[in-house]
Amino acid sequence: MNVHNFDFIMQRNIKIRGQGYETDHQEGDIVYKLFGSNLNKELSFDEFKEFHQTLRDEVVKLQYYLLSDLTTTEKDGVSMSLPGFARSVAALVPSDYRNSFITRADELKLKRVPDLVIEQEIRRNPGLVPDTTVGLQLTVSLEEYIIWHEVLRSLGDMEQAVRYYSYEDGHFSRTNINRAASAVAKVKLSRAQIWSIFELFDPDNTNVLKHEGFVRLLLPHSMASDPRNEDEGLGLFSLAECVGVSCKMCYRNWYHGTTVLKK
Numbered sequence: 001m002n003v004h005n006f007d008f009i010m011q012r013n014i015k016i017r018g019q020g021y022e023t024d025h026q027e028g029d030i031v032y033k034l035f036g037s038n039l040n041k042e043l044s045f046d047e048f049k050e051f052h053q054t055l056r057d058e059v060v061k062l063q064y065y066l067l068s069d070l071t072t073t074e075k076d077g078v079s080m081s082l083p084g085f086a087r088s089v090a091a092l093v094p095s096d097y098r099n100s101f102i103t104r105a106d107e108l109k110l111k112r113v114p115d116l117v118i119e120q121e122i123r124r125n126p127g128l129v130p131d132t133t134v135g136l137q138l139t140v141s142l143e144e145y146i147i148w149h150e151v152l153r154s155l156g157d158m159e160q161a162v163r164y165y166s167y168e169d170g171h172f173s174r175t176n177i178n179r180a181a182s183a184v185a186k187v188k189l190s191r192a193q194i195w196s197i198f199e200l201f202d203p204d205n206t207n208v209l210k211h212e213g214f215v216r217l218l219l220p221h222s223m224a225s226d227p228r229n230e231d232e233g234l235g236l237f238s239l240a241e242c243v244g245v246s247c248k249m250c251y252r253n254w255y256h257g258t259t260v261l262k263k
Helices: 003-016 032-035 045-067 082-090 095-110 115-121 142-153 155-164 176-183 191-201 216-222 238-240
Strands: 078-081 251-252 258-261
Touching: 003 032, 003 082, 003 216, 045 082, 045 142, 082 095, 082 142, 082 191, 115 191, 115 238, 142 155, 142 251, 155 216, 176 191
Parallel strands: none
Antiparallel strands: 251 258
């Protein structure tokens, strides 16, 4: 990949989001770090992948600190409450549906936490009282927040795994969501995170998360492997595909999670 390929990819993807990308580069721009002082360096796929993942991880960390709603005596001075985490998840839902999800996230503040969740949380906070603990008393660490984003990017593959191995008609349950996360992304959500996600996306307490009410709403933020697949979001591999494939045939609908093909 050269700087022209990179500019093309950035123009294509940022323009889709309704913004702009400048190709009139100034000294200090990130392209000089990637392609050298004369912008003539070739970037391998592995180098591009490392850049993409490093940038992605730094953005997630920045999100955590910006969205944290609690102050602590720890080194960083901030922490994210469980309702704050739920609000960050609700913010990913398309705007047409977002208000109801934000409301459910806020309701977690005073909602009693199930005993099964308390069993895990009490190990790091022995002061919790099972019968009186509410959502606002629980926190989500930076590590747990990063794990959630790993799960978020893997939802499509996780759903396929559940459909193949599960007896719940291919839907996520409170137990198989972590089995899928472990198999696909090599991570596990905390019980508190799973509880908050089900409170958001399963208001009728069916104990399952179906595609239309969960994955479909979060699909624009998941990782894609095929830029022409209408069921997937836009991710690293579709960016790499743009180097050798014309992108004039498709555009990204970021609100509804589809890639529409123009013929």
